[in-house]
Amino acid sequence: MSKSVALTLTPVQTVACCSPLSSEPLSQDSAERIAPLLKALADPVRLRLLSLVASHEGGEACVCDLNDAFALSQPTISHHLKVLHEAGLLDREKRGVWVYYRARSDALAGLAGLIGSTTP
Amino acid sequence: MSKSVALTLTPVQTVACCSPLSSEPLSQDSAERIAPLLKALADPVRLRLLSLVASHEGGEACVCDLNDAFALSQPTISHHLKVLHEAGLLDREKRGVWVYYRARSDALAGLAGLIGSTTP
DNA sequence: CGTGCATATTGACATCTGTCAATATCGATG
DNA sequence: CATCGATATTGACAGATGTCAATATGCACG
Numbered sequence: 128m129s130k131s132v133a134l135t136l137t138p139v140q141t142v143a144c145c146s147p148l149s150s151e152p153l154s155q156d157s158a159e160r161i162a163p164l165l166k167a168l169a170d171p172v173r174l175r176l177l178s179l180v181a182s183h184e185g186g187e188a189c190v191c192d193l194n195d196a197f198a199l200s201q202p203t204i205s206h207h208l209k210v211l212h213e214a215g216l217l218d219r220e221k222r223g224v225w226v227y228y229r230a231r232s233d234a235l236a237g238l239a240g241l242i243g244s245t246t247p
Numbered sequence: 248m249s250k251s252v253a254l255t256l257t258p259v260q261t262v263a264c265c266s267p268l269s270s271e272p273l274s275q276d277s278a279e280r281i282a283p284l285l286k287a288l289a290d291p292v293r294l295r296l297l298s299l300v301a302s303h304e305g306g307e308a309c310v311c312d313l314n315d316a317f318a319l320s321q322p323t324i325s326h327h328l329k330v331l332h333e334a335g336l337l338d339r340e341k342r343g344v345w346v347y348y349r350a351r352s353d354a355l356a357g358l359a360g361l362i363g364s365t366t367p
Numbered sequence: 368c369g370t371g372c373a374t375a376t377t378g379a380c381a382t383c384t385g386t387c388a389a390t391a392t393c394g395a396t397g
Numbered sequence: 398c399a400t401c402g403a404t405a406t407t408g409a410c411a412g413a414t415g416t417c418a419a420t421a422t423g424c425a426c427g
Binding site: 309310311314321322324325326328329341343344345346 | 402403404405406407
């Protein structure tokens with residue numbers, strides 16, 4: 128059997144569902160689907176991780192590159208990457224011994240649209 | 248002596264300091280200044296509160312309007328409003344017996360620019 | 368096939384966070 | 398000034414979160 132269709136929404140779906148915060152009141156449902164995305168983002172280490180990955184050449188970065196950028200243990204970085212991945216903000220791909228992460232720019236753009244866009 | 252200049256950055260300053268996540272790696276300093284803003288946003292109740300205020304007629308809402316929108320105690324709503332206010336995402340103004348909150352759209356726009364903008 | 372690396376998982380711990388009940392504050396108004 | 402209604406503060410508590418040391422997993426290469 129092929130991979131089962133995700134029961135949970137992809138981040139794109141999650142965030143594409145809603146008009147900007149300031150255009151109409153967010154439903155409780157939407158709020159509860161969006162908050163986890165922001166929670167994943169709301170940590171200095173994860174912000175830097177995401178930024179490192181997103182701004183890295185080729186749009187992707189190997190964990191080996193990332194570990195050295197922090198004064199934190201390897202498991203801690205691995206944990207933060209997992210959080211970002213499970214929130215749908217990072218894609219994960221294993222190539223040989225190394226694991227590469229790539230930022231989901233669609234998810235980021237969706238979030239940005241939701242937060243900003245004062246409906247011009 | 249006019250109000251002393253804030254020791255802490257305003258949200259606008261906080262967020263205006265940085266180019267988008269994906270354009271260059273965020274410094275630790277920037278990350279630590281931005282994360283609290285996102286943390287303030289990263290709660291379903293606060294997302295809805297902010298959205299209610301931002302989308303309310305006149306761009307502002309009275310606490311009395313807000314309390315009723317939730318199945319939560321009045322102190323809890325008051326707490327969440329304080330978090331949003333202290334993060335710099337909501338302005339607070341007391342008029343008579345009532346307190347009105349207003350969304351800082353500059354802060355929101357700054358955040359959005361930081362998260363999104365894949366530098367077109 | 369066993370040894371070495373790169374990454375992930377587990378378990379433990381201290382700290383932070385969301386919530387409520389109780390209480391305080393503070394303006395308006397009788 | 399006594400009271401009332403709107404909002405904020407305090408204190409307590411259960412549950413979530415960030416971190417590390419120890420350990421597991423799994424690929425590559427001699």
